Every structure is written in C-alpha cells, then in structure tokens.
Amino acid sequence: MxxxxxxxxxxxxxxxxxxxxxxxxxxxxxxxxxxxxxxxxxxxxxxxxxxxxxxxxxxxxxxxxxxxxxxxxxxxxxxxxxxxxxxxxxxxxxxxxxxxxxxxxxxxxxxxxxxxxxxxxxxxxxxxxxxxxxxRPRRSPEPSEETLSFGALTIDLQGRDVWLDGAPVPLTRTEFDLLAALAERPRMVFARRQLIDRVWGESWVGDEHLVDVHVGHLRRKLGDDVASARYVRTVRGVGYRMGTGE
Incomplete structure (x- = not known):
C-alpha cells in the first residue's frame, strides 16, 4: 500500500x-x-x-x-x-x-x-x-446485432460507443450499461430492481433510486426531455423502457 x-x-x-x-x-x-x-x-x-x-x-x-x-x-x-x-x-x-x-x-x-x-x-x-x-459483465449484443439505432441515437454494443446525430456521446461505464440494458430489450418495461440486477448485479444492496439518478444523468447527455422522452421513457408506477427515438 x-x-x-x-x-x-x-x-x-x-x-x-x-x-x-x-x-x-x-x-x-x-x-x-x-x-x-x-x-x-x-x-x-x-x-x-x-x-x-x-x-x-x-x-x-x-x-x-x-x-x-x-x-x-x-x-x-x-x-x-x-x-x-x-x-x-x-x-x-x-x-x-x-x-x-x-x-x-x-x-x-x-x-x-x-x-x-x-x-x-x-x-x-x-x-x-x-x-x-x-x-459486472461487459454486455454483448442480443442476439447477434452489434449496432442498435433509435432515431438519431446509435449504440455500438460491442465497441461500447454511442453517437447522437453522428456525434459521440461520452458515457460512464454505468451509464452505458444502463442504456444497453434498455436497448437490448426495447419493448420491455424494466422495474428499478430489474435494472439494478442487470447493471449493478443481483448482490447489490442499497437505495434503488440510484437508478433514477443515473437515468437523469443519461437523459441530460442524450438531450432527452422528461415530458416527451425520445430515448429513455418513464412508465409511471412501473419503471423505464427504451424509446423509439421519435
């Protein structure tokens, strides 16, 4: 030491x-x-x-x-x-x-x-x-696609890169893992605990509102508006899901 x-x-x-x-x-x-x-x-x-x-x-x-x-x-x-x-x-x-x-x-x-x-x-x-x-596993794409697109947002799951309107978006590891978890299953609504399990791990213990803080930070970087979110949408009373980008 x-x-x-x-x-x-x-x-x-x-x-x-x-x-x-x-x-x-x-x-x-x-x-x-x-x-x-x-x-x-x-x-x-x-x-x-x-x-x-x-x-x-x-x-x-x-x-x-x-x-x-x-x-x-x-x-x-x-x-x-x-x-x-x-x-x-x-x-x-x-x-x-x-x-x-x-x-x-x-x-x-x-x-x-x-x-x-x-x-x-x-x-x-x-x-x-x-x-x-x-x-925490570095996520691999499901099933075999390496790049996902949601309107102007592009996510390279293998390279761990994100672009918005062609410009790179600097995300932390946690922010990327959270976005990837939502993007891999865009039709699924994730409860906070489900996102904790996928991003932080099933053994993590703490305040689940940790997810809300990271979602807020992710939205700011993506220029997302809470009232009409294009990329990370809130499903009231349940959790979060991926938006279409429109």
Missing amino acids: SGMGPSDLASRAPRPPSGLRALVVEDEVKLAGLIGSYLERDGFEATLVHDGLRAVAAARDVDPDVVVLDLGLPDLDGVEVCRRIRTFSDCYVVMLTARADEVDTLIGLSVGADDYMTKPFSPRELTARIGALLR
Missing part, C-alpha cells in the same frame, strides 16, 4: 499480478489505511491520497480500476474530483459521504459516481460492492 509522493507521480509502476489498482481518496488517514488494507487483501494495489488536488494527479498516474472517493476533501471536494477524473477516465467511482441527506448523494452521483456509501460503513461491505462492480 502506498501514499503518493512527488517522485511517485514521475513514473507509472507496472500493474500488480492481479491487474487491479485502487485509488483511495480520504482525508481521514486511519480510515484510508483501513480501506486500503481491505482492498489489498482482495488483490488490489492500493494507493492512498488525502486531498482533492493530489487525487486528480494520482488518478492520472495510477490509472486505477476503481476510486474510493470521499465527498468532503480539502482543496477540492469529492464532486469536483469526480468531475475532473471523468474527463480522462471511466474507472469505477464509489463515493463516500459523512452526510446522510439525499442531496449530497445525488450531487455525487450526478457527476459520474457509480455507487455510494454513507459513513460509518463496514469496509467489508465496501470491498464487496467494489467486487460486484468489477464483476
């Missing part, structure tokens, strides 16, 4: 045998060390930093598979750190917050976090959730 020093940012170390890297961004030094030790037991190479500015630099240098990111950080808060990381990385991000109110959770997720946990939490539960994220 390592902390980031000036010399650490000069060169990138080879990947550990497991191929997994984790960046823990937490200003509580003891908690950061505890999280790091649990991740190392699960085969990660864990790098620890304790402020927001160094977190962004470390994310560029370490190229992590997952970032555990505290919301309340010195220099830059977790929301801004997540926003900056999302400009160059699609790693999984798990946001930690000491405040249980919903606003902080929604703010964190709206900038591209994949999951969240409220302090205090069990480090074992955290590592279990990270394991579930990493086990």
Whole structure:
C-alpha cells in the first residue's frame, strides 16, 4: 500500500499480478489505511491520497480500476474530483459521504459516481460492492446485432460507443450499461430492481433510486426531455423502457 509522493507521480509502476489498482481518496488517514488494507487483501494495489488536488494527479498516474472517493476533501471536494477524473477516465467511482441527506448523494452521483456509501460503513461491505462492480459483465449484443439505432441515437454494443446525430456521446461505464440494458430489450418495461440486477448485479444492496439518478444523468447527455422522452421513457408506477427515438 502506498501514499503518493512527488517522485511517485514521475513514473507509472507496472500493474500488480492481479491487474487491479485502487485509488483511495480520504482525508481521514486511519480510515484510508483501513480501506486500503481491505482492498489489498482482495488483490488490489492500493494507493492512498488525502486531498482533492493530489487525487486528480494520482488518478492520472495510477490509472486505477476503481476510486474510493470521499465527498468532503480539502482543496477540492469529492464532486469536483469526480468531475475532473471523468474527463480522462471511466474507472469505477464509489463515493463516500459523512452526510446522510439525499442531496449530497445525488450531487455525487450526478457527476459520474457509480455507487455510494454513507459513513460509518463496514469496509467489508465496501470491498464487496467494489467486487460486484468489477464483476459486472461487459454486455454483448442480443442476439447477434452489434449496432442498435433509435432515431438519431446509435449504440455500438460491442465497441461500447454511442453517437447522437453522428456525434459521440461520452458515457460512464454505468451509464452505458444502463442504456444497453434498455436497448437490448426495447419493448420491455424494466422495474428499478430489474435494472439494478442487470447493471449493478443481483448482490447489490442499497437505495434503488440510484437508478433514477443515473437515468437523469443519461437523459441530460442524450438531450432527452422528461415530458416527451425520445430515448429513455418513464412508465409511471412501473419503471423505464427504451424509446423509439421519435
């Protein structure tokens, strides 16, 4: 387990045998060390930093598979750190917050976090959730089509690319997986729990309104209007389904 020093940012170390890297961004030094030790037991190479500015630099240098990111950080808060990381990385991000109110959770997720946990939490539960994220299958098309089109929206399921009116749409892994789940079965209405099972995994435990937050973020990127959605439609009292693009 390592902390980031000036010399650490000069060169990138080879990947550990497991191929997994984790960046823990937490200003509580003891908690950061505890999280790091649990991740190392699960085969990660864990790098620890304790402020927001160094977190962004470390994310560029370490190229992590997952970032555990505290919301309340010195220099830059977790929301801004997540926003900056999302400009160059699609790693999984798990946001930690000491405040249980919903606003902080929604703010964190709206900038591209994949999951969240409220302090205090069990480090074992955290590592279990990270394991579930990493086990999420990269979707293959059904039955054999690689590209799906819905009006001006094109989805390449194999290449994991999305275009709208010919322009690429930058989606996080979670946003793409959610869109792919809907697009693969466009006539099906998915309840929140069904989307949780398909995108986050059947072992995921938490607030199912997580789906609503990601749907909202996905709609913004697709320029979709809630009242007359073309791509991600709400079926009141049931859940979501894919729109036709019209």
